[in-house]
Amino acid sequence: MSDQDTSKILSEITRRDFTKKASVGAAAVGMAPLLFPNVGAAEGGAKKKFKVGVVGLGGRGSGAVKDILRADPDTILWAAGDIFEDRMKRIGSFEKQFSGRVDTDGGKRHFVGFDAYQKVIDSGVDIVLLTSTPAFRPLHFEAAVAAGKHVFLEKPIALDIPGLKSVVESAKKAQSNGLSVLTGLVWRYSPHLMELHKRIQDGEIGDVLTASSAYSGGGRPNKMPDIKYKPASMSDMEWAQRYWQSYLELGGDGILEFMIHGIDRMSWAMGDGIPVKCYANGANIHPVKGANSWDSFSLRYEYADGRIADFLGRQIPGTYSPSGDTIVGTKGQALAKGHNMSIVRDGKTVWQKGGGLGYVNEHKILTKHIRKGEVYNDVLDKMANSHVVGIMGRTAAYTGKLITGKQIMSSKDLLIETKGMTFDTPFTARPAAMPGKTKFV
Incomplete structure (x- = not known):
């Protein structure tokens, strides 16, 4: 997708356009659902047990796991990944709170490292919760869509314009392929x-x-x-x-x-x-x-x-x-x-x-669309x-x-390259910005 095409997607709208949008009946959930065959519809979506994978078990990742398990009783935690091994300990609390709904094969689907996201995606999950350090969001989202997964995309979804254009391109591909994507801007779902x-x-x-x-x-x-x-x-x-x-x-x-x-x-x-x-x-x-x-x-x-x-x-x-x-x-x-x-x-x-706040409601909206064979993309x-x-x-x-x-x-300022990153990758923070001296890139 060209920058020009992406810019059209991220387009300015006038007040007249807004009024026209407001007349659409789907305003309360964000956008009118699109009908596509997908994993939920194709395999008995109304009763299917959805396998959920989480990438990033920090505060929001742990919260998102609990939210989707509360939102849909036919979801199970199937796989988990993080760059820090100590965060795998949090899975024990899910097992206690949601008895019988955590099945990671005795920990065999606990993945640690910078490549853990791909291992979660490849583990057989239906839905991926992308809740790691935000800089990784474009890379992880691209991989999830390429693998045909529905995605919960925690905010922020990108940190710079190059990353955002990547996310938009992946979101377009998801929509074309019948995959649902919902972001973690929770007030929209309150x-x-x-x-x-x-x-x-x-x-x-x-x-x-x-x-x-x-x-x-x-x-x-x-x-x-x-x-x-x-x-x-x-x-x-x-x-x-x-x-x-x-x-x-x-x-x-x-x-x-x-x-x-x-x-x-x-x-x-x-x-x-x-x-x-x-x-x-x-x-x-x-x-x-x-x-x-x-x-x-x-x-x-x-x-x-x-x-x-x-x-x-x-x-x-x-x-x-x-x-x-x-x-x-x-x-x-x-x-x-x-x-x-x-x-x-x-x-x-x-x-x-x-x-x-609509932490549980946003996951209800996501899973309901998948089960109905409708594509959601906010x-x-x-x-x-x-x-x-x-x-x-x-x-x-x-x-x-x-x-x-x-x-x-037109900004080309990529804040950091995440592909191939490890703990040994050199990191030096930019100087804090100074208005009047910091330049537009």
Whole structure:
């Protein structure tokens, strides 16, 4: 696929396009299902025991295993892989919690190493959960699709434009081959927020004029110690993999590792298009020695029809940590504050609802589509675009320059090469970005 073809997939849409999309009845689940013969339909999908493999048994990998086992009683954990052997111990907790639903052949389908992903894919699984260090996502996704597997693709799905174009190409191949793909942008599958956006798309606040979103936390996840404490026997790459959230090259910075949820919500409200312009600010206010990821971002986007959207994100201990959206329309406002949703018109709340995150619901949607012989794919035109928006904002903040949609899609900056990587692969983190000095690549 050419860059031009991929750019068409990651295309800008106007407000008219958004209104047209909103009339489609499948808005509540992301996209209209496509009908293809697939593994679920071809082999008695309604009752088939789906064999699940997981690549990456960190926090989200362990969570995703539990979520899919809760979502569909006819799933079993068949294989697991990670670059760290100690994480295999977590499988014992699955066996205790989900009796009779873990069958890894006495541990023979526990795979350790940088090639573990391929061994999981080749083990006979039906569905693969790709939840390892995010830098590996394009490589692992390409391999899973090539092997004919349905995929749960944890966020972030790519960290740079070259990687994102690879993911989009793989997603197109998956769709053509009757394979379902669902990403881990969990708010999209949280029922109360799904209902809010369905109401927005049905016109309850009129035409959307602007959105202001925030996604903040009280500190960095898995905070890295001062690098001086790295054991002499540990390679630089192993240390970086242990603390990947601190490194741009492996986690994409906080804007993609964490704040992508809020950026995706903002993008959803604005119609899932790519902005034409972005300028931004950000900083490493409480830097971690040896790391290069920032802890705060403030972004402003302009769309082709002149609408503006704003985003604030930070991960600084002891600070006010707002998360939510204010979506302003011609007839009212939609408010998403934490887990509470409401619609306000003429100063009066006309609808409100609360709820939890859709960690289990997203896996219900994935497995139900597979069992019905329907293809689900939320990468194309939706979550891929949200990642463009995130990368665009990060680049604008890093450089201190005005970045256009066309410009960001031309980026050739591959943050790191993961093919053939081992713990012996040399790793030196880039210097932390300095606005006004860091250049666009």
